[in-house]
Structure formats: structure tokens, C-alpha cells
Amino acid sequence: MPSYAIIGGSRGIGLEFVRQLALNEENTVFVTVRNKDKSTHLRATVAQLPHKNVRILQADVVDKQAIKNAATELGRLSGGGLDILIYNAARLEFDNLLRGPGDYDNDEELDEEFIQSFKVNVLGPIHIVNNFLPLLRKGSAKKIIILGSEGGERSFVQHVHISGLGAYGVTKAAEHMVATKYAVALENEGFTVVSVSPGFVDVSGTNSEPLSEGDASKFNDLVVQHFAAFPNAGTLLTPEQAVKRLLLDINNIGPAESGTFRPYPEFDTNKR
Numbered sequence: 383m384p385s386y387a388i389i390g391g392s393r394g395i396g397l398e399f400v401r402q403l404a405l406n407e408e409n410t411v412f413v414t415v416r417n418k419d420k421s422t423h424l425r426a427t428v429a430q431l432p433h434k435n436v437r438i439l440q441a442d443v444v445d446k447q448a449i450k451n452a453a454t455e456l457g458r459l460s461g462g463g464l465d466i467l468i469y470n471a472a473r474l475e476f477d478n479l480l481r482g483p484g485d486y487d488n489d490e491e492l493d494e495e496f497i498q499s500f501k502v503n504v505l506g507p508i509h510i511v512n513n514f515l516p517l518l519r520k521g522s523a524k525k526i527i528i529l530g531s532e533g534g535e536r537s538f539v540q541h542v543h544i545s546g547l548g549a550y551g552v553t554k555a556a557e558h559m560v561a562t563k564y565a566v567a568l569e570n571e572g573f574t575v576v577s578v579s580p581g582f583v584d585v586s587g588t589n590s591e592p593l594s595e596g597d598a599s600k601f602n603d604l605v606v607q608h609f610a611a612f613p614n615a616g617t618l619l620t621p622e623q624a625v626k627r628l629l630l631d632i633n634n635i636g637p638a639e640s641g642t643f644r645p646y647p648e649f650d651t652n653k654r
């Protein structure tokens with residue numbers, strides 16, 4: 383009876399992890415959200431699931447006490463163990479997401495966005511892993527999966543010519559290193575720690591609020607630029623397609639893959 387914790391599963395890809403995993407009655411799915419009351423997409427999805435195997439916990443990943451409380455609560459509910467942890471949360475605030483390091487109106491705004499992104503995308507997984515590790519040590523799978531992005535990989539950024547996505551790309555690069563550090567630290571305990579990319583996924587169906595016309599147009603430009611660099615890559619994935627592939631991969635990988643970043647195969651610039 384495998385147990386999973388999805389960290390940051392209120393919407394988008396995290397929500398789809400919850401939905402697909404919960405369809406298997408054998409699984410127990412714990413999902414953390416930063417605000418239970420505002421997680422309307424998650425609550426609506428869980429209400430329609432056929433089994434009662436999802437437990438919703440609250441933890442903003444920048445709130446260390448909330449993380450401790452969520453880990454304690456999960457341990458109480460699970461009897462002390464956890465098999466697979468999936469860190470999905472990321473700072474993706476559209477106001478700043480597309481800006482490059484040179485695109486800010488003033489130094490304070492730049493610093494604020496980079497610091498907040500570092501807290502969610504780098505310190506977030508570190509505090510989560512530190513607090514959930516005692517539970518994972520008692521689990522049978524010993525897998526820690528961090529949702530990474532090609533936006534944090536140098537060869538990809540150069541190939542697609544992305545000068546924007548500054549705070550996101552810089553902190554995603556650091557997040558990949560977080561996975562590698564834990565892979566090394568936990569090597570002798572049989573853990574598998576990887577960062578994985580879902581591909582380019584259309585999560586607009588569960589956005590917290592619709593994009594403005596201007597932002598939608600800028601996002602569309604990014605999509606066009608992206609797929610022009612990978613003419614054979616098809617188009618945006620649905621969350622369902624992306625998570626289906628990721629779950630197969632997560633199921634198949636083991637300690638031999640630990641420490642790696644696993645790109646979406648069509649965007650693997652090392653194979654070009």
C-alpha cells in the first residue's frame with residue numbers, strides 16, 4: 383500500500399498527481415497546500431474521486447513551523463512512514479515570471495523576486511526533505527522526486543535563447559543541485575533522489591486567476607519561441623499526459639538514477 387506526499391498540490395501538475403495516484407485504491411495520497419480554503423480545484427477534484435484515499439494537509443513551503451506540523455500530522459495519519467515524496471511547489475507569479483535579471487524597474491523589486499523564488503524553489507525542498515526524511519526512512523520505496531525544469535539547464539536556455547524567466551531559471555538550476563546533494567547524502571541508505579521535468583504543460587485550466595490579455599500574449603510568444611527550437615516536439619502537454627509519463631518514470635527509476643536531472647525527452651539538448 384504505497385504512500386505518496388505531493389507537496390504543493392492545489393492545482394496544475396501537483397493536482398493531477400493527486401488525481402491519478404488516488405484513482406488506485408491501493409495508494410494513500412497526502413497532499414500539502416498552502417491554503418486549504420483557497421484550494422478549490424483540489425477540493426472539487428477530491429470530491430469526485432471514487433476512493434477516500436486523499437488526505438489534505440496545510441503547509442506554505444516558506445513557513446518552517448507549518449512544514450514541521452504537516453510532517454508530524456502525516457506521520458500520525460500514516461503510522462510513521464512515507465514511501466514517495468514529490469516536491470511540486472514552485473513560485474510562478476506571472477507578474478515577474480517572464481522577466482530576465484535586467485528587466486526590473488528597480489533593485490528592490492529584483493531582489494524581492496529572486497529572494498522569494500529562492501525561498502520557495504530552493505529552501506522549500508530543503509526544509510521539506512529535512513522534515514519528511516524520518517518518515518521516508520521508515521518507508522519502503524525511499525524516493526524523493528523534485529519537479530525541475532529545463533529552464534534551469536544552461537544548454538536548454540542557450541538553445542531556446544531564453545533571457546527571461548530569470549528568477550525562475552536561476553532558482554530551478556539551484557533546485558536541481560538540491561536533489562543532487564541529497565542523492566549523495568542518502569546514497570548509502572538506498573534512496574533515489576532526482577529532479578524531473580514534466581515537459582511544457584498547459585496548466586491554464588486550474589490557474590488561480592486568468593491571465594490578462596497582455597500576459598497571455600507574452601506567454602504565447604514564449605510557447606512559439608520554445609517549439610520553434612524543437613520543431614519535432616509537438617505542442618503543449620495536458621497535465622494528464624505529463625503526469626502519466628512522470629509516474630511511469632518515477633515507478634521505474636532506482637538508486638542508479640539518483641542525483642540526475644531527468645529532462646522531458648523531446649527537450650533533451652544533450653541528445654541533439
Ligand SMILES: NC(=O)c1ccc[n+]([C@@H]2O[C@H](COP(=O)([O-])OP(=O)(O)OC[C@H]3O[C@@H](n4cnc5c(N)ncnc54)[C@H](OP(=O)(O)O)[C@@H]3O)[C@@H](O)[C@H]2O)c1
Binds near residue numbers: 395584585
Ligand atoms: N507547467 C509547465 O510547463 C512546467 C514545466 C517545467 C516544470 N514545471 C514545474 O512543475 C511544477 C508544477 O508547476 P505547474 O505548472 O503545475 O504550476 P502551477 O499550476 O502554477 O502550480 C504551482 C503550485 O505550487 C504551489 N505553491 C506556490 N507557492 C507555494 C508555497 N509558498 N507553498 C506551497 N505551495 C506553493 C501553488 O499553490 P497555490 O494554489 O497556493 O498558489 C500551486 O499548487 C513546478 O515545480 C514547476 O516548476 C512546470
